[in-house]
Amino acid sequence: MGLYWSFGTVLLLLAITAPVALAxxxxxxxxxxxxxxxxxWFGKTYIAIVRGVPDIAFFLFFxxxxxxxxxxxxxxxxCPDWDEPVRQGNDFVVCSAAKLPLGNSPQWIHESYGFALAVLxxxxxxxxxxxxVLFGAMRAVPHAQLETAEACGMTRRQTFWRVLVPQMWVFALPGLSNLWMVLIKATPLLFLLGVEDIVYWSRELGGTKTPRFTDYPHADWRMWYFFFLLVFYLCFTKVSELVLDRIMARLTHGQATAGGEAQRKAAA
Amino acid sequence: MEECIQTIMDYGLRSQGVGERLLPRTDFTLCQQFTLIGSGMIWNIYFGVCALFSGFFLATALALGKAARSAWFRKPSEWFIFLFRGSPLFIQFFFAYFLFLSLKGVIPYFSPLTSAWLGALVVLFFNTSAYTAEIFYGTLQSIPKGDTEAADAYGLQGWSRFRRVIWPTMLRLAWPAYTNEAIFLFHATTLVFFSGFPARQQKGDALYYASYFADKTFNPFIPYPILAMYFIILTLIVISIFGAINARLNRHLPQDRRAKIKFRPQIIR
Structure with a gap:
């Protein structure tokens, strides 16, 4: 049963992470x-810092x-009146009221807290x-558009919201769709964050079961479970590829880009 | 200072199983963390360099296969590339490990494949071949028509046409993207010991030791920045080596028409 739910976990993670990450x-x-x-500086550091370092290191660190x-x-x-230091040698000690989640809270809170951390x-x-991607897309918007907006007497804020933002999406979409593919492929890393996801359950259920502990003894099936996961991801990738292609075709419709031009020619 | 040199002597090659057997357990010094994480980098470099080098040849073959007219060559290459680019590397590692385990059960001859040094290398080799092949295939399509026409005009055919005209142009055009691929391959090597492959006798890679320290000290703010520093240095070295090769590939072109290496993250596999 856990395995089926964990597919839900993965999909839920994708559904929450994609908009939040976009924001x-x-x-x-x-x-x-x-x-x-x-x-x-903050923005530039934020962009720059993830580039040189392996991603899993980030996941483990954050x-x-x-x-x-x-x-x-x-x-x-x-606990303002706590006098011991928080870092005692190798231990990280906070007062028990500050523990997250509270030591006496039920199991599902612990699990969803772990999941929320992973999403964050x-x-x-x-x-x-x-x-x-978006920074690049904002720079790809033709400069003349912004100058025109300025010439019309728009303030910087108006230019940004009314001219730059609506136009940048066409330029951003190839990058964003690539990112979506990458996000799909990053979901198994949930396992590293201690969430009981599909990788966890495949390992658990696939491992050798002896008749003493379960009604359904079987040999080491982990290979088949992971083969199934591999196929699942391949299908998922293929489906999103098709969907994103359609979105891109819709968005380029009537745009003054190479793609839009090709569409016009094909129709004519 | 002397203590630190002693630590380096003890743990410098720990990831290869040379030197002190027991890892430090308490009172971790900065020097120990630097040394052990640096020692783990040997694995990352080993995986990265070997997979890149061997992957280069398979990638060229796959790219040619995908561009071939005959479906007998094209279909297998397309499927290979889709298989390795469409699924997460993490799952590939897991699947490969358990596949090798069951192979070992049937034929003991395959037992080296279940250890990281060979098994993970094979997976990384296939994976980078697929990604690189896609890059090479893309540039193979965008080789300027003038180049191939010139080759035809000189009467070049078959192997010599490929060797003297198509292959160098393909490499030249693909090089900036290939540099990115190399960087991210090095980053991907950190996954090895976090997937199925076990680190026998705690002979792990840099991330393995970094997470060891983070687990023991509950303090991620020291080992992970050290790891980040090592990887940034590694990235800079890769960029400089590939930049030198890029300069050589482009040496016949005027300065302003040379392809510059741009850093474009392609991130997780």
Whole structure:
């Protein structure tokens, strides 16, 4: 049963992460374009920092760092009169009221807390990738458009929202669809974050079962379970490829790009 | 300082099983973390270099196969590329490991495949071949028509036409994208010991040791930045080597028509 639910977990993760990461990316890209220096530095660092480092290192790092950061903030908030240091050698100690989730909360809260952390981590990392794509897309919008907007007397804010943002999506879509493919392929990393996802259940269920512990003894089937996962991902990739192609065809319709031109010629 | 040199002597080659057997358990010093994570980098470099080198040849063959007219060559190459590009590398590692395990059960001859040094290398080799083949295939399609026409005009045919005209142009056009592929292959090597492949006697790669320290100290803020630093250095080295080759491939062109290496993240596989 767990295996079936875990497919739901993966799909849920995709459904939540994609819009949140897009929002993060939009924020990052706008920050990187900002005229306020600290904000611009923040945006640029956010984009730059994920580029040189392996992604799993980020996943492993952010989960612990976020967890500890949240606990530390709650610790400061809930127990102001705590006099021991938080870092005692190799241990990270906060007062029990600040533990996240609380030690006495039921199991499902623990699980969903882990899942929420994973979603946040995915969003931060993929937000940076999306920020990179959107930043490029914003620069790809023809400059004449922005100059025209300025000549019409629009403020910077108006130019950004009314001219730049509506036009950038066509330029961003190839990058974003690529990112979606990458996001699909990144979902098995949930396993590393300690969420009981499809990889976890495939390992559990596929392992050798002896008659002493279960009604359905079988040999080592993990190979077949993982083969099934492989096929699942291949099909998923293929389907999204088809869907994204259709979206792209719709979006390029009537645009002054090479794709739009090709469509016009094919119709004529 | 002397203590640190001693640590380097003890743990410098720990990932290869040379030196001190026991990993440090308490009172981790910065020096120990730097040394052990650096020692793990040997694995990352080994996987990356071997897979890149061997993958290059298979990728060329696959790209030619995908561009071939005969369906006998084209279909297998297309399927190979789709199989390895369409599924997560992580799952590929898992599947390959358990496949090798059952192979070993049938024929003991395959037993080296279940250990990381060979089994993971095979997976990485196939994976990078597929990604690189797609890059090469793309550039094979965009070789300027003038080049092939010139080759025809000189009466070049078959192998010498490929060797002297098509292949160098393909490489030249593909090189910037191939550089990115190389960088991300190195990043992908960190997955090896996190998938099925076990790190026997704690002989792991850089991320293995980094997460070891993070687990023991509950402090991710030291080992992971160290790991990041090592990888940024590695990335810079890869870029400089590939940049030198790029300059050589483009040496006949005027400065402004040379392809520049641009960093375009293609991220997780």
């Amino acid at each position: 993060f990316g939009f924020g990052g890209a706008s920050a990187a374009r900002s005229h306020i220096a600290p904000l611009r 989960v612990i760092a976020l967890d500890q950061g949240l606990e530390y903030l709650r610790h400061k908030w809930k 981590t995915f969003s931060i990392v993929f937000g940076a990738f999306a920020a990179n």
